[in-house]
Amino acid sequence: MACLGILAAAFLGAVAFITYFHHGEHHLHGASYFIQFLVACGISTAYLTWRQEYTFSESIQTTIRTAISFLAGLYITASSTVSVPSIHSIDSQGPQVPESAVSGSSFKSDNGNKRISLSSPPIENMVQSFVPKALKKIHDTGRKAPFYDINKPITSIQTTRDEDLHKQRRKLWGSAFEKTRLPYYEASIHEIHANLLARIDRDSKDEDDGLVNVTRLINHYAFDVMGKVAYGTDFDMLGTGKSHKAIDMLNESMALIGFMLPIWLIRVAAAIPGLTRKWSKFVAYCFEQMENCRLKPDSPVIASSLLSPCKDRELTPAEKRVLHGEAQLLVVAGSDTTSAAIVCALYKLALNPQITVELREAISASLPVDETEIRAQHIKGIDILNGIINETLRLYPPIPTALWRLTPAEGVWIDEETYIPGNVVVSTPHYVLGRSEDLYERPDDFIPERWYSKREMIKYEDSFAPFTIGKEIPFFLNKPKVTTNTNHNSVAPDIGSYSCVGRPLAMLNLRMTLAKLIHTYDISLPSSMTMEEVQAAMEGSMKDNFTLMPGQLNLIFKRRNMARAGP
Numbered sequence: 400m401a402c403l404g405i406l407a408a409a410f411l412g413a414v415a416f417i418t419y420f421h422h423g424e425h426h427l428h429g430a431s432y433f434i435q436f437l438v439a440c441g442i443s444t445a446y447l448t449w450r451q452e453y454t455f456s457e458s459i460q461t462t463i464r465t466a467i468s469f470l471a472g473l474y475i476t477a478s479s480t481v482s483v484p485s486i487h488s489i490d491s492q493g494p495q496v497p498e499s500a501v502s503g504s505s506f507k508s509d510n511g512n513k514r515i516s517l518s519s520p521p522i523e524n525m526v527q528s529f530v531p532k533a534l535k536k537i538h539d540t541g542r543k544a545p546f547y548d549i550n551k552p553i554t555s556i557q558t559t560r561d562e563d564l565h566k567q568r569r570k571l572w573g574s575a576f577e578k579t580r581l582p583y584y585e586a587s588i589h590e591i592h593a594n595l596l597a598r599i600d601r602d603s604k605d606e607d608d609g610l611v612n613v614t615r616l617i618n619h620y621a622f623d624v625m626g627k628v629a630y631g632t633d634f635d636m637l638g639t640g641k642s643h644k645a646i647d648m649l650n651e652s653m654a655l656i657g658f659m660l661p662i663w664l665i666r667v668a669a670a671i672p673g674l675t676r677k678w679s680k681f682v683a684y685c686f687e688q689m690e691n692c693r694l695k696p697d698s699p700v701i702a703s704s705l706l707s708p709c710k711d712r713e714l715t716p717a718e719k720r721v722l723h724g725e726a727q728l729l730v731v732a733g734s735d736t737t738s739a740a741i742v743c744a745l746y747k748l749a750l751n752p753q754i755t756v757e758l759r760e761a762i763s764a765s766l767p768v769d770e771t772e773i774r775a776q777h778i779k780g781i782d783i784l785n786g787i788i789n790e791t792l793r794l795y796p797p798i799p800t801a802l803w804r805l806t807p808a809e810g811v812w813i814d815e816e817t818y819i820p821g822n823v824v825v826s827t828p829h830y831v832l833g834r835s836e837d838l839y840e841r842p843d844d845f846i847p848e849r850w851y852s853k854r855e856m857i858k859y860e861d862s863f864a865p866f867t868i869g870k871e872i873p874f875f876l877n878k879p880k881v882t883t884n885t886n887h888n889s890v891a892p893d894i895g896s897y898s899c900v901g902r903p904l905a906m907l908n909l910r911m912t913l914a915k916l917i918h919t920y921d922i923s924l925p926s927s928m929t930m931e932e933v934q935a936a937m938e939g940s941m942k943d944n945f946t947l948m949p950g951q952l953n954l955i956f957k958r959r960n961m962a963r964a965g966p
């Protein structure tokens with residue numbers, strides 16, 4: 400009898416999957432399913448106790464047995480129904496992705512010599528592809544995957560899956576990065592550079608060994624810049640030497656994303672009271688900054704552009720939801736990404752002093768006579784500077800593995816022999832592609848020239864897209880062969896594209912900050928550590944929390960003894 404009950408429950412689980420769970424998306428209802436499941440278990444226990452005259456403990460045991468059988472039936476049906484479709488070739492091992500990156504198990508597909516990688520859990524029908532042509536194909540055709548519903552009902556340009564809303568927001572964001580706005584951001588960067596240099600000088604003196612904690616320093620710098628250009632707010636993390644309380648809350652929340660849990664589980668966890676308190680506080684803080692910008696609508700900060708359609712009236716509930724999302728995105732999108740790129744570039748420059756010397760000479764040569772300040776217009780065309788940035792973004796893409804896309808309903812042909820069916824979640828990890836021998840000669844070496852004078856070292860250019868590429872317009876790639884010397888002055892990419900709309904600001908900041916630091920300081924490895932120890936400290940503790948979190952990097956900064964080097 401008990402056996403029959405178990406089989407019936409398992410059968411019901413299978414039917415529930417086939418008739419209901421297999422259709423449409425369910426990740427937003429995880430918490431409500433969970434509650435319904437608990438209520439059903441409670442009702443079952445009560446029914447068995449009062450109507451069937453079971454003892455209380457027998458009722459509980461029978462209910463648990465039935466519940467487990469139901470779930471097993473559902474899970475087994477799901478695992479056997481969801482096929483893993485993508486086929487592509489990868490090297491036997493492939494480069495290792497940073498700690499806590501999407502974990503996947505590789506195995507052979509039916510055609511033998513080709514391999515695919517499947518990320519758990521299988522019910523999400525998820526694959527990672529390392530085929531050279533995959534990145535462009537997937538991002539040209541794919542929609543955003545269910546992962547982007549992570550903050551619902553709060554949404555933003557980045558997380559919305561509604562294409563009309565995305566287009567509306569993209570227009571507003573685009574206006575924040577028009578040519579005419581960049582001089583304001585440049586002036587803010589200059590202002591914060593003064594704090595950056597003062598902090599480096601202070602830290603170099605304060606610490607006994609003269610070491611500067613570059614990871615923390617640049618993190619503080621990047622947040623100070625974003626506070627200023629986004630809202631006109633001074634986080635003053637460089638000045639105080641401490642993280643702003645809002646940024647602490649953000650960091651703790653991002654660490655949770657690093658576990659890369661399936662989206663339905665994140666949504667269930669988010670429904671548990673108190674668990675996302677810090678994240679909510681961070682969002683509320685950012686929204687407050689956004690609200691303050693409503694009082695100064697003509698200020699050239701990014702928030703003003705986002706507020707422009709509603710500057711003279713009350714916000715509707717829908718607008719409030721979007722502006723909460725955009726308020727936090729403004730800080731999150733621009734800070735950790737830029738910070739990771741600057742830290743990793745300084746790391747590579749410290750390891751490669753010869754490249755640093757060449758860069759410094761090129762910077763000096765680019766400055767007009769009597770000019771002591773680094774200005775964007777003078778340095779934007781320096782090949783070696785752009786090559787260093789590209790090479791850094793290739794080896795350490797600030798968004799290393801995520802960017803999940805859902806294939807179109809009709810599926811997509813990646814190349815002549817690789818087809819991925821519709822509605823499959825695909826990720827094309829930049830970190831892995833950037834280190835692939837299929838795409839680059841000597842992929843593990845830092846060779847800035849590969850982006851200008853040694854372009855033959857790039858075997859397949861379309862796979863380099865650290866700012867990702869658009870759904871409609873392959874923005875980053877639609878230009879002549881030289882990708883390094885590109886337009887931080889270009890207007891933002893076209894509406895409809897999911898690529899990084901803040902790229903002009905990111906490139907402006909990367910160029911100016913690297914140029915300023917290299918022009919002002921001699922930067923070297925700590926004498927107390929071997930090169931291997933520096934590498935282990937930096938790369939060994941690198942993390943993927945959606946954005947790349949560099950490990951520990953301590954360097955020595957010595958002011959250069961020359962008139963033109965000072966601030």
Ligand code: HEM
Pocket residue numbers: 556557558569572728729732733734736737740796797798802865866867896897898899900901902904905
């Ligand atoms: C080195 C620095 C940066 C890198 C590598 C980078 C990279 C990216 C990538 C890969 C995406 C796609 C994300 C996704 O599809 O989920 C993205 C989107 C975005 N980025 Fe950046 N980013 C950087 C700096 C910035 C800055 C400074 C801003 C300014 C606020 C910014 C604003 C945005 C926004 C608003 C989006 C969403 C665009 C959309 O969905 O239409 N980013 N970025």
